[in-house]
Amino acid sequence: MQAVILVGGEGTRLRPLTHVTPKPMVPLFGVPFLERTLVRLKEAGITDVILAAGYLPSAITDYFGDGAQLGMKLTYVIEESPLGTAGALKNVADHLTGPFFVLNGDIITDLDLKAMSEYHRQKGGLGVLHLTRVEDPSAFGCVAHEADGRITAFVEKPAPGEEPSNEINAGTYLLEREVLERIPPGPVSIERTTFPQLLSAGERLYAYTTDDYWLDLGRPEQYIQAHRDALDERLNLGLPAGSDAVVKPSFMGKDTFVDPTATVGPYAVLGERDRIEKGASVRDSILWDDVVVGENARVEGAILASGVRVGKGATIGTGSVVGHAVEIDSGALIPPNSRLSSHATANI
Numbered sequence: 001m002q003a004v005i006l007v008g009g010e011g012t013r014l015r016p017l018t019h020v021t022p023k024p025m026v027p028l029f030g031v032p033f034l035e036r037t038l039v040r041l042k043e044a045g046i047t048d049v050i051l052a053a054g055y056l057p058s059a060i061t062d063y064f065g066d067g068a069q070l071g072m073k074l075t076y077v078i079e080e081s082p083l084g085t086a087g088a089l090k091n092v093a094d095h096l097t098g099p100f101f102v103l104n105g106d107i108i109t110d111l112d113l114k115a116m117s118e119y120h121r122q123k124g125g126l127g128v129l130h131l132t133r134v135e136d137p138s139a140f141g142c143v144a145h146e147a148d149g150r151i152t153a154f155v156e157k158p159a160p161g162e163e164p165s166n167e168i169n170a171g172t173y174l175l176e177r178e179v180l181e182r183i184p185p186g187p188v189s190i191e192r193t194t195f196p197q198l199l200s201a202g203e204r205l206y207a208y209t210t211d212d213y214w215l216d217l218g219r220p221e222q223y224i225q226a227h228r229d230a231l232d233e234r235l236n237l238g239l240p241a242g243s244d245a246v247v248k249p250s251f252m253g254k255d256t257f258v259d260p261t262a263t264v265g266p267y268a269v270l271g272e273r274d275r276i277e278k279g280a281s282v283r284d285s286i287l288w289d290d291v292v293v294g295e296n297a298r299v300e301g302a303i304l305a306s307g308v309r310v311g312k313g314a315t316i317g318t319g320s321v322v323g324h325a326v327e328i329d330s331g332a333l334i335p336p337n338s339r340l341s342s343h344a345t346a347n348i
Contacts, residue, residue: 001117002096003046005037006088007105008054008079013219016323016341017305022056024105025063026217027288028226029239030253030271032063033217036237037103038070044113047072050095052088054079086190090183097177102190104171108226109214110236111172116208120174123149125204127175129195131167132214136160140168141191145207154196167207170214220303220321227251227269227286246270253289262293271306285316294330 011023024034041049049072053060057078067074077092089102101113111130120128129151131143137158144153144164155164169191183194198205213235217223229235231249239251245258247265253272258264262276271289276282279296286303293299294312301318308322311330319337326340
């Protein structure tokens with residue numbers, strides 16, 4: 001069994017974090033999100049993986065190489081221009097030899113891939129789509145299916161009260177190679193075009209609905225939520241026990257210094273080589289590597305990329321996202337929900 005991971009997106013909703021870091025390399029407790037996805041595939045016995053990349057691909061290829069460090073075989077196919085989800089699969093067709101998983105590169109889940117594979121073996125058909133239940137499906141693509149799981153319709157972002165179900169496309173598929181023959185060259189969406197066309201042609205696609213953990217990491221608030229869920233053990237990432245230097249639940253990376261008079265946590269995630277100075281406070285926030293929070297500074301409900309410097313007495317408002325190497329002046333007040341771009345000095 002092989003797998004294709006779609007990692008070509010620019011991650012625009014996560015900017016400025018993704019100005020210099022492609023979305024798949026955004027860290028989740030200090031480990032690139034893509035690495036956690038690859039490890040999950042390996043645990044399911046899948047070691048032959050094709051990465052359909054496009055945006056800042058060298059950051060991915062330089063880090064993972066040929067995959068040997070993970071005990072895997074990684075093949076990179078770089079898109080010269082965005083091809084959509086189906087177009088990306090068509091673009092890697094030469095590397096696929098049989099049934100294959102497709103994973104959306106910004107979804108985190110603990111879905112049992114082995115169980116999904118067995119379900120596909122039992123059902124037959126051209127493919128299986130993982131579905132998850134949500135309270136409000138109007139913002140997603142709903143999927144209708146029969147009692148035996150056979151999919152009957154796809155409804156994109158239905159109006160409230162008009163949805164055929166509360167089950168949505170969760171972004172993991174197991175497909176037969178024959179599906180690739182139905183995709184024309186060029187930009188094509190598998191969700192909006194290929195899957196509905198297969199249904200119209202009478203082909204069988206099946207729904208695999210589970211209550212496994214599932215979250216789209218595409219927005220800052222969801223990125224913070226994933227960290228909270230892991231700290232609360234709703235998402236199992238095998239995190240080490242928290243340090244006595246922080247208020248639990250929290251996480252602190254290697255070689256990070258927290259002054260005894262500082263307050264870190266709850267729900268604080270610190271990277272490696274961070275410094276939290278005297279009297280500073282960091283709560284419900286994610287700090288990447290090499291971040292300095294100056295004396296008496298306040299960071300709450302924010303995300304700070306690598307190399308950020310928060311000056312003495314500065315305050316970072318809730319919902320703010322600060323890009324790589326940004327310097328926050330001493331005493332600065334950053335309003336809630338601010339976006340500070342990379343390589344800029346904030347004088348606010």
